[in-house]
Amino acid sequence: MLETVRYLIGSAGASGFGSKSTAEEVTDACPDLRSVTAIITGATSGIGAETARVLARGGARLVLSARSLKAAAETKARIGEEFPGAEIIVLPLDLSSLSSVRTFVCRFLSLQLPLNLLINNAGKFSFEHAISEDGIEMTFATNYLGHFLLTKLLLDKMVETAKVTGIEGRIVNVSSSIHGWFSGDGIQYLDLITRKKIPYCATRAYALSKLANVLHTKELAERLKEIGGNVTVNCVHPGIVRTRLTRDREGVITDLVFFLTSKLLKTIPQAAATTCYVATHPRVAGVSGKYFADCNEASPSSSATNRHEATRLWRVSDSIVSARQLCHTGSGSDPLLHSIRSMGDPRCDLSIPRATT
Numbered sequence: 001m002l003e004t005v006r007y008l009i010g011s012a013g014a015s016g017f018g019s020k021s022t023a024e025e026v027t028d029a030c031p032d033l034r035s036v037t038a039i040i041t042g043a044t045s046g047i048g049a050e051t052a053r054v055l056a057r058g059g060a061r062l063v064l065s066a067r068s069l070k071a072a073a074e075t076k077a078r079i080g081e082e083f084p085g086a087e088i089i090v091l092p093l094d095l096s097s098l099s100s101v102r103t104f105v106c107r108f109l110s111l112q113l114p115l116n117l118l119i120n121n122a123g124k125f126s127f128e129h130a131i132s133e134d135g136i137e138m139t140f141a142t143n144y145l146g147h148f149l150l151t152k153l154l155l156d157k158m159v160e161t162a163k164v165t166g167i168e169g170r171i172v173n174v175s176s177s178i179h180g181w182f183s184g185d186g187i188q189y190l191d192l193i194t195r196k197k198i199p200y201c202a203t204r205a206y207a208l209s210k211l212a213n214v215l216h217t218k219e220l221a222e223r224l225k226e227i228g229g230n231v232t233v234n235c236v237h238p239g240i241v242r243t244r245l246t247r248d249r250e251g252v253i254t255d256l257v258f259f260l261t262s263k264l265l266k267t268i269p270q271a272a273a274t275t276c277y278v279a280t281h282p283r284v285a286g287v288s289g290k291y292f293a294d295c296n297e298a299s300p301s302s303s304a305t306n307r308h309e310a311t312r313l314w315r316v317s318d319s320i321v322s323a324r325q326l327c328h329t330g331s332g333s334d335p336l337l338h339s340i341r342s343m344g345d346p347r348c349d350l351s352i353p354r355a356t357t
Contacts, residue, residue, distance in 0.1 A: 013294065013295065013296035014296055014297075015277065015281070015283055015295050015296050017273065017277060017294070017295035017296070018294050018295065018296075019239065019266065019270065019294040020270060021270065021273045021277075021294075021295055022267075022269040022270055022272075022273055023050055023051065023054040023269050023270075023272040023273045023275070023276040024054055024057070024269065025273070026273050026276050026277040026280075026281060026295055027054055027055075027057070027058055027276050027277075027280050027281075029281075029282075030058060030280040030281055030282065031280075031282065032058070032059055033055060033058035033059045033060040033280065034058075034059035034060070035116075035165070035167060036055075036058075036059075036060040036061070036116045036117055036167070036280075037060070037061045037062075037063070037113050037114050037115055037116050037117070037161075038055055038060050038061070038062055038063065038116065038117035038118070038119060038279075039063045039065065039108070039115065039117070039118050039119065039154070040052050040055075040062065040063070040064060040065070040119045040121055041065050041093065041095060041119065041120055041121050041122035041147065041150070042065075042066075042121045042122025042123060043062075043064040043065070043066065043072070043075060043121065044064070044066045044068060044071035044072050044074070044075050045071070045075075046241070046268055046271075047121060047174070047238050047241065047268060047271050047272045047275065048119075048121040048122065049075050049078075049268075050268050050269055050271075050272035051119060051121060051272045051275050051276055051279075052064060052075065052079060052088075053078075053079050053082070054272065054276050055276070055279070055280070056079045056082075056083050056086040056088065057082075057083060058280070059085075060117070061087040061088075061089075061113070062079075062086070062087070062088045062089065063088075063089045063090075063091060063108060063113075064076065064088060064089070064090050064091070065091055065092070065093035065104060065122075066090065066092065066093065067092070067093065067094045069090060069092055072090040073090060076088045076090055089111070091104055091107050091108060092104065093150075094146075095122055095141075095142045095143075095146030095147065095150070096124075096132045096133070096134075096138060096141045096142040096146060097132065097133050097134065097146070098134050098145070098146070098149055098321055098324050098325075099133075099134075101146050101149045101150050101153070102149070102153065102325075104150070105150065105153040105154060108154075109157065114157075114161040114164070114165060115154060115157045115158050115161050115169070116158070116161055116162070116165070116167055116169050116170070117169070117170050117171075117172075117279055118150075118151060118154060118158065118169075118170075118171045118172070119171075119172045119174070119275060119279060120147040120150065120151065120171070120172065120173045120174060120213075121172075121174045121275065122142070122143075122146075122147075123142070123143050123174065123176075124138065124139055124142040124143060125139065125202065125206050126138045126139045126142075126202060126205065126206075127202045128200075128202075129193070129196065129200035131194065134320075134324045135194070135324075136190075136194060136320070137190060137193050137194045137205060139202070139205045139206055139208075139209050140190055140205065140208060140209045140212065142209075143206070143209035143210065143212075143213065144209045144212035144213055144216065144317075145317060145320065145321070147173065147216075148212075148216055148317045148321070149321045151171060151216075151220065152318075152321070155229075155231070158171070158229070158231050159227070159229035159230070159231055162229065162230035162231055163229075163230065166230075168230050168231070168232060168285060168286070169229070169230060169231035169232070170231070170232050170233075170234075170278070170279055170280075170284075171220070171231065171232070171233040171234075172233075172234060172235075172236060172275055172278050172279050173213045173214075173216060173217050173233065173234070173235045173236070174213070174235075174236055174238060174275060175210045175211075175213040175214050175217075175235045175236065175237055175291075176206075176210040176237055176238070177237045177293065178203075178206060178207045178210055179207055179210035179211040179213070179214050179300065179301060179303075179304055180207075180211075180300070180301035180303070180304070181203065181204070181207040182204060182207035182208045182210075182211045182303065183303060186208050186211060186212065186309070186313065187312065187313065187316055189204075189208060190208065193205060211301070211303060211304055212313060212317075213235060214235050214291060214300050214301075214304040215304060215306075215309060215310040215313050215314075216310075216313070216314070216317075217233050217234060217235040217289060217291070218289050218304070218305070218307065218310045219307075219310040219311055219313070219314045220233045220289075220314075221233050221234075221288040221289025222289065222307075222310075224288065225288070232284075232286065232288035233288055233289065234278050234284070234287060234288060234289070234290050234291070234292060235290070235291045235292070235300070236274045236275050236278055236291075236292045236293070237274065237291070237292070237293040237298070238266070238271040238272065238274055238275060239266040239270065239271050239274070239293070239294065240265050240266060241265055241266045241267070241268060241270075241271035273294075273295055274292050274293060274294060274295050277292070277295040278292050291304070
């Protein structure tokens with residue numbers, strides 16, 4: 001009850017900020033960002049667009065990735081009108097496609113730019129069951145797996161940039177408190193819904209993808225610590241906000257739900273605050289593997305703190321993206337099934353014949 005009251009009144013936490021703080025407010029005291037190059041996924045609307053605008057306000061060079069180049073160009077134009085000196089690069093990226101992720105990374109690396117900041121913000125809520133071109137359930141593919149591969153492929157560049165410039169690299173994974181709604185074996189559940197062995201539940205699939213974001217953060221933080229790279233990774237819950245994430249189900253019921261919860265809703269500038277705080281604020285220097293909400297460190301669900309599951313998810317994810325790369329060269333046909341088998345996981349139903357490898 002006390003936490004709810006603090007949320008509603010916007011009481012400041014240890015960071016000096018709270019639920020009512022805006023992205024501009026949390027970056028006002030931040031260092032000049034003109035030496036920072038940032039990649040932001042999902043920056044054409046909502047929280048991502050506000051995050052991009054506020055980072056541009058601080059002078060950061062932006063690389064905006066988007067499925068729609070037209071929408072990205074419009075975002076670039078809006079930011080350019082407000083901040084004429086902003087340097088903004090637009091590159092196509094469909095996170096549901098591992099091939100698109102690899103192409104995006106190749107294009108970015110060809111620009112020979114540094115990379116200080118990676119904000120994995122894009123998100124999708126698939127109301128209907130769908131499978132990505134790589135054979136993975138669409139919500140998981142977009143919200144988690146695409147970002148997993150993107151981060152993996154850009155990590156060396158971030159470590160190199162931090163070493164050369166002396167500026168700490170930061171990775172921000174945008175999750176949701178809804179991650180706590182998922183319980184059970186996530187990898188087994190992914191296998192079952194991908195192959196339609198059980199009824200599809202959009203909310204549970206979304207919760208799984210957001211839990212995966214938190215587990216990814218935890219495992220990546222440990223691996224970064226092991227290699228000694230001057231790069232941190234943290235996860236954020238932006239808060240409850242109405243964005244284009246619900247665009248597939250606009251209507252009377254959706255409107256009613258948001259009306260009834262209106263007192264809990266944040267504005268988009270407020271929702272972007274935690275991302276911007278974790279991405280730029282000096283207080284977060286050296287902090288890694290943590291979960292933030294309302295611009296303060298918070299506690300994720302118990303499932304999200306399970307190191308064994310974090311490591312297991314990493315290994316399966318790495319195997320999936322590797323198996324899919326083999327598929328493009330003519331080897332293998334089912335990357336998810338191949339990956340689960342390769343991990344020797346007995347909890348999954350493996351009744352489909354083994355793919356030839």
